[in-house]
Amino acid sequence: MKVVVGLGNPGRQYAATRHNIGFMVIDRLARELNVAVTKKMFNCLVGQGLIDREKIVLAMPQTYMNLSGQAVGPLLNWHKLDPSALVVVYDDLDLPAGALRIRPSGGSGGHKGMQSIIAVLGTENFIRVRVGIGRPEAVDMETVDYVLSRLEPREMEDALKAAAGSVVCIVRDGLEKAMNLYNRR
Template identity: 40%
Template sequence: MFLVVGLGNPGEEYAKTRHNIGFMAADEIYSRYNFSPYRAKFEGLIAEGNIDGIKTLLLKPQTFMNLSGNSVGKVAAFYKIPPENIIVIHDDKDLALGKLKAKIGGSAGGHNGLKNIDSQIGQNYNRIRIGVGSPQEHHTDTVNFVLSRFSKAEMTLLQERIDFIASTINELIKKGITHYSNIIGMHNSK
């Protein structure tokens, strides 16, 4: 069993903000695969389904970003999902807009949602990082930047990246992070 987590903040006022790119990716995955309706449980919205025959849970924590680990930890413990079978999709302000990276483990890189997840399940989980640009490019501070909405042009580029993640998440689940990192590398170079 796998757990795919899209990070974001709950509430309409945060929809389509940079910090919610993980929610957007989760919604696209949900629409492409056969998942049950979301239900409120474990401090999140959770749906059950399968991706290429592999039982998969899709989670959108409904705590605020900095407490995402509470929801992830509860789901992982209840379903006995090891960290290496957890995939977290999140924004990364240190990557250029639209650039994708995938890795297992490592530092939270200043991302408070990841820090909280690390405190609950350790660092040995899969991460798909989606570049949302940097606060310096937009001449603003980090908090205002990650809570700002994308421009129409930015959203067009990011929607293509979200579609790519949703259409290839099965490769990560079936063949692992090294294989998936290679797929992302080829896609980034296009």
């Protein structure tokens, strides 16, 4: 069983922003797998489904980004899973827009949502799918303004498709194969 968590901020004002890439990937997976991510559980919206015969839980924390660990920790505990069953999908400023990087572990890279999860779980040993959003082109644009700025409807379509595919590949074929296929793009 895998718990796949997409990071983002709840609320309409954040719906199509760069910082909500994780939510967008979960939405895409939910559509592709015919999973309703509507049940409220431990400050998350969750849904359960299958990839082949592997049970998955799709989750979107409703705690706001910087407190994501407060939702992820209890969710893993409820399912009696350790962090090795966790896959976190989130935005990354340090990757070019649309690039993917899948890693088995690592630091937060300054991402506050990841800092929160690492602090609550007490480990960095869980899978992450980083979706590049690039850095702002305008030198005077604040980072917070950039990550909370809206995406054009089709701007990240290929990245969303690839990120959802990478999660399916992780569950179906394993982390190593997913890294070989998706980190090269």
